[in-house]
Amino acid sequence: MCAGLFAQNTYGISGSLYQAFAHAVLVVCMLCLVGAIQRRTGTTDLEAMGGLKHRAPRLAALFFLVMLNAVALPLTQSFVGEWLMFNGLWQRDGWMAFAAVTTIILGAVYMLYAYQRVMLGPENAKLPQAGDADQHDHLVLVPLIAISLILGVFPAPVLNLLDGSVQQMLSTFTALY
Numbered sequence: 001m002c003a004g005l006f007a008q009n010t011y012g013i014s015g016s017l018y019q020a021f022a023h024a025v026l027v028v029c030m031l032c033l034v035g036a037i038q039r040r041t042g043t044t045d046l047e048a049m050g051g052l053k054h055r056a057p058r059l060a061a062l063f064f065l066v067m068l069n070a071v072a073l074p075l076t077q078s079f080v081g082e083w084l085m086f087n088g089l090w091q092r093d094g095w096m097a098f099a100a101v102t103t104i105i106l107g108a109v110y111m112l113y114a115y116q117r118v119m120l121g122p123e124n125a126k127l128p129q130a131g132d133a134d135q136h137d138h139l140v141l142v143p144l145i146a147i148s149l150i151l152g153v154f155p156a157p158v159l160n161l162l163d164g165s166v167q168q169m170l171s172t173f174t175a176l177y
Helices: 002-007 010-041 057-070 077-092 094-120 135-153 156-176
Strands: none
Touching: 002 010, 002 077, 002 094, 010 057, 010 077, 010 135, 010 156, 057 077, 057 094, 057 135, 077 094, 077 135
16 A cells, blocks of 8 residues: 555555555455354464365355455455556556565465465364354455445445545645655
8 A cells, every 4th residue: 555655646546545445344354254264163273274165165255255355356446456556656666566566466375375275275174163154254244245346346436535635645745745
């Protein structure tokens, strides 16, 4: 998010502010998932988990949808924020944009590894029998995932809401530099 602010242009600042909102939604989803997995397995150690999709297919599906948002796949709200940030950063400094995109790729690799390890890897027989996602998990995660997907396709309402703040920040940057 700081990289987008560094761009000091409309795309970069809009992307940073949009990404802050997207990140808030994503963090709530991730924490709920970690809590749900920990309650079912008794651990948060990735190396000790594996094959949960066989025991908890709905939880695996929810994790997958959140992971798509985390890796900023197109049609998710994280993609919109990152696309705007990196577009603004590219206009400012191509090398900085390249470095920032590299960090996103590394984060995506880690998320894919985590999903593979926890959900798709070989089952660990030592883990307690895990139950699937329950009503409480769905009550929190499904609306947040829906928001993420809807705002990935229709970002204009949030971007329009942010426009006044973006213009004020741009005028401040212009006055300072």
